Amino acid sequence: MARLFGTDGVRGRANDVITAELALSLSAAAARVLGAGASGRRAKAVVGRDPRASGEFLSAAVVAGLASAGVDVYDAGMVPTPAVAYLTADAGADFGVMLSASHNAMPDNGIKFFAAGGHKLPDETEDAIQAAMGESWQRPTGADVGRVHQMTDGATRYLSHLLKALPNRLDGLKIVVDAAHGAASEVSPEVFRLAGADVVTIGARPDGLNINDGYGSTHLDRLQVAVLAQDADFGIAHDGDADRCLAVDGEGNEVDGDQLMAILAVALKEQSQLVDNTLVATVMSNLGMLNAMHDLGINVVQAGVGDRYVLEEMRAHGYSLGGEQSGHVIMLEHGTTGDGVLTGLMVAARVAATGKSLTELASVMTRMPxxxxxxxxxxxxxxxxxxxxxxxxxxxxxxxxxxxxxxxxxxxxxxxxxxxxxxxxxxxxxxxxxxxxxxxxxxxxx
The missing domain is CATH 3.30.310.50 (Alpha-D-phosphohexomutase, C-terminal domain)
Incomplete structure (x- = not known):
C-alpha cells in the first residue's frame, strides 16, 4: 500500500480521496496509536477544522472514529491549525486532530495529527497509524466508549495565549488583515484589535465554499490594493488554516516568509533571545536571506521542506526561530507549529517598537530573483x-x-x-x- 501521509498529514479531494470512511478508519487507528500512553485512564483528543463545507461531515467522521475507539473528544469547532496545536498542549490532551487542506482550493481537505504537547508526528508514528488501519482490534462497549464535548472556549483560550506572547502593544498601527475566508476569519482580526491596532478586514466571510478563493497568502493582489486604498501601515495574509503568514508593506510590496524570518531573527538577536544565534530555514529559502544572515552574524541551518522538518531541527538543538519562505514561521517559545497569526503579531510588534516601517525592516535582506x-x-x-x-x-x-x-x-x-x-x-x-x-x-x- 502506498504511503498515505504526505508532507503535512493526509490530503486530497474531499469525498473522493478523503472520504468519510477514510476519516473514520484513520481516526480510529490514530486513537489506538496516539492514545496508547493513556494507561489507566481514557485518552483525550482535541479536534478542530477550517470552514470548508466538507469539513462538516469529515470532522463528524473523525469524532465518531475517535469516540468509537474509546477516546474522549473535545470539539473546538472552526479554529486555526496552530490553535489545535496549542489547545492540545493546554488541555493536556493525548493528541489533536485538524481537518484542513491549508492553502489548497475548497474541493480538497486533509487530516493532520498532533502528538501530546501539540507537536507534529514523526514519519514512523504516521507509518504506525497507517499500519493500524489494517489491523483487527477490540472495540470498547458500554461505558468504555468515548464521550464528545464541545470546547466552546477554544478560540478564546488561543486568543488569550497570543496576547500573552506579544511583547508590546500595537497602538497607532493601521493593519489590513486578509483571512482567506478561512479558519482565522474571527480570531486574527480580533486579536490585532485587542492589541491596539486599527484593523481593516478582507477575506473574512467564510461560507464553506470560498476558502482561499482569490484571497489569502496565495492571492496577495487584493491585499496590496486594500493596503494602498486604506493608507495602511501594512497588511498580513493567512492561508486557509492560518498556519502561515505573508505580508504587504505600506508601499504595496510583497514581504515573504524569508523576509519575515529575517526581521524576527534580527529582533531576537538584539534581545539575546535567538538561541545560538541560529535561524532554521529550508532548502527553499532565498539565497539573499542566507547571505544577509551571514553578514549579520546569524547562522542559518537548512532543513527539508515542510515546517515539521524545521521543527524537528529546532527541537533537536533547542533553536528558538525557524520557518519557510511560504510563511510558516515557528517561534518555539510560544508555539509548536507554524502560526500565521502569531507571526503577524510579532512582526507588527517589531514595527511598533522600532518606529520603522515594514519596508525598512524588510530591507535587511535583498531577495535574489x-x-x-x-x-x-x-x-x-x-x-x-x-x-x-x-x-x-x-x-x-x-x-x-x-x-x-x-x-x-x-x-x-x-x-x-x-x-x-x-x-x-x-x-x-x-x-x-x-x-x-x-x-x-x-x-x-x-
Whole structure:
C-alpha cells in the first residue's frame, strides 16, 4: 500500500480521496496509536477544522472514529491549525486532530495529527497509524466508549495565549488583515484589535465554499490594493488554516516568509533571545536571506521542506526561530507549529517598537530573483538519482557558481516536480529554469 501521509498529514479531494470512511478508519487507528500512553485512564483528543463545507461531515467522521475507539473528544469547532496545536498542549490532551487542506482550493481537505504537547508526528508514528488501519482490534462497549464535548472556549483560550506572547502593544498601527475566508476569519482580526491596532478586514466571510478563493497568502493582489486604498501601515495574509503568514508593506510590496524570518531573527538577536544565534530555514529559502544572515552574524541551518522538518531541527538543538519562505514561521517559545497569526503579531510588534516601517525592516535582506516552475504529468518518484537529470543539474549548478543556485524536488502534497532557480538577474533565472524544465519533462515523461 502506498504511503498515505504526505508532507503535512493526509490530503486530497474531499469525498473522493478523503472520504468519510477514510476519516473514520484513520481516526480510529490514530486513537489506538496516539492514545496508547493513556494507561489507566481514557485518552483525550482535541479536534478542530477550517470552514470548508466538507469539513462538516469529515470532522463528524473523525469524532465518531475517535469516540468509537474509546477516546474522549473535545470539539473546538472552526479554529486555526496552530490553535489545535496549542489547545492540545493546554488541555493536556493525548493528541489533536485538524481537518484542513491549508492553502489548497475548497474541493480538497486533509487530516493532520498532533502528538501530546501539540507537536507534529514523526514519519514512523504516521507509518504506525497507517499500519493500524489494517489491523483487527477490540472495540470498547458500554461505558468504555468515548464521550464528545464541545470546547466552546477554544478560540478564546488561543486568543488569550497570543496576547500573552506579544511583547508590546500595537497602538497607532493601521493593519489590513486578509483571512482567506478561512479558519482565522474571527480570531486574527480580533486579536490585532485587542492589541491596539486599527484593523481593516478582507477575506473574512467564510461560507464553506470560498476558502482561499482569490484571497489569502496565495492571492496577495487584493491585499496590496486594500493596503494602498486604506493608507495602511501594512497588511498580513493567512492561508486557509492560518498556519502561515505573508505580508504587504505600506508601499504595496510583497514581504515573504524569508523576509519575515529575517526581521524576527534580527529582533531576537538584539534581545539575546535567538538561541545560538541560529535561524532554521529550508532548502527553499532565498539565497539573499542566507547571505544577509551571514553578514549579520546569524547562522542559518537548512532543513527539508515542510515546517515539521524545521521543527524537528529546532527541537533537536533547542533553536528558538525557524520557518519557510511560504510563511510558516515557528517561534518555539510560544508555539509548536507554524502560526500565521502569531507571526503577524510579532512582526507588527517589531514595527511598533522600532518606529520603522515594514519596508525598512524588510530591507535587511535583498531577495535574489527566483523562478519556480511546477512540472506536472511526470514520474516524480524517478527524480532522485536519474542520470540525465543529475547531469544537467550539475552543469547548470557549475555555470551559476556563487551567483545563484538550483533546486529540484518532488512535492510532498502534489503530483509534481518543482524546479527552482535563483540567479543574479530575473532573465537568467527564467532561462535556466525553463531549460531544466524541458529536461525534466523529457526524461521523466509518463
Amino acid at each position: 527566483q523562478v519556480m516552475i511546477n512540472v506536472k504529468n511526470v514520474d516524480k518518484d524517478s527524480l532522485d538519482g536519474h542520470p540525465e537529470v543529475r547531469r544537467e543539474l550539475d552543469l547548470v549548478t557549475a555555470e551559476l557558481g556563487s551567483s545563484g543556485r538550483v533546486l529540484l524536488r518532488k512535492s510532498g502534497t502534489e503530483p509534481v516536480v518543482r524546479v527552482m532557480v535563483e540567479a543574479d538577474t530575473a532573465e537568467r533565472a527564467q532561462s535556466v529554469c525553463e531549460g531544466l524544465v524541458k529536461v525534466v519533462e523529457r526524461e521523466l515523461a509518463l
